[in-house]
């Protein structure tokens with residue numbers, strides 16, 4: 001158990017925008033947060049980062065309560081990198097090189113170490129070296145986003161929070177970025193909190209998924225459990241039923257069978273479906 005919230009609420013202008021949320025982010029997992037616009041995904045992420053005061057409940061890191069002031073403002077939350085929904089909110093340096101160097105230079109790392117780390121992160125994200133002398137805010141939307149992610153990875157976060165990191169990217173660049181982030185997460189055994197409206201990306205990359213609606217956490221599931229069995233939870237959150245569930249329902253109606261595999265990926269569902277069709281002579 002690493003980062004954990006117990007019965008946490010957040011009040012803004014007299015209204016609970018997060019209500020009695022309890023959840024744990026386990027080490028080495030890719031955890032997605034889904035829900036309609038306004039469900040409270042960014043609020044939850046900001047609570048984890050310590051950016052919003054907690055009005056009720058407790059936040060622990062490695063089972064130790066994190067200290068806060070009487071207003072609920074947390075003093076420090078260790079080892080979290082936060083990539084904001086809009087990269088412009090976090091880019092400030094005059095060149096990409098300075099942007100990437102900032103965190104490690106502030107920590108007192110030697111110039112050689114900083115340069116080596118920059119080369120490594122550029123390679124991890126597939127960024128060309130020619131970018132280093134450019135002004136971050138003059139880059140295209142997609143490149144700005146990659147530079148913002150790269151600058152956060154430079155600090156080697158234990159928990160990486162990504163607030164809709166693929167918004168505005170074309171499908172090729174989106175898939176490339178998610179594959180690279182997944183590789184970084186798996187190789188370094190880090191935790192990712194991934195806020196997204198793209199259910200197909202959530203299904204492909206997540207280990208676990210949290211479903212939110214109206215500031216509440218409706219459920220926290222293993223990804224297969226959610227997409228194969230929890231259609232009601234998705235419906236309650238106002239989200240479309242995932243394709244595998246729709247497919248299984250159609251098959252049930254057509255064949256009268258109950259193909260409910262305990263845990264499997266999409267390919268296995270199609271095999272199950274095919275087997276039923278063949279057995280029924282459909």
Ligand SMILES: Nc1ncnc2c1ncn2[C@@H]1O[C@H](COP(=O)(O)OP(=O)(O)OP(=O)(O)O)[C@@H](O)[C@H]1O
Nearest residue numbers: 012013017035036037038039040041042043044215
């Ligand atoms: N600073 C604030 N003051 C008052 N209300 C706020 C504040 N920040 C967020 N809210 C409200 O809290 C609710 C949850 O907002 P939040 O941004 O967490 O949703 P979200 O699920 O991330 O939405 P989206 O997918 O559109 O980013 C919304 O109703 C929003 O208007």
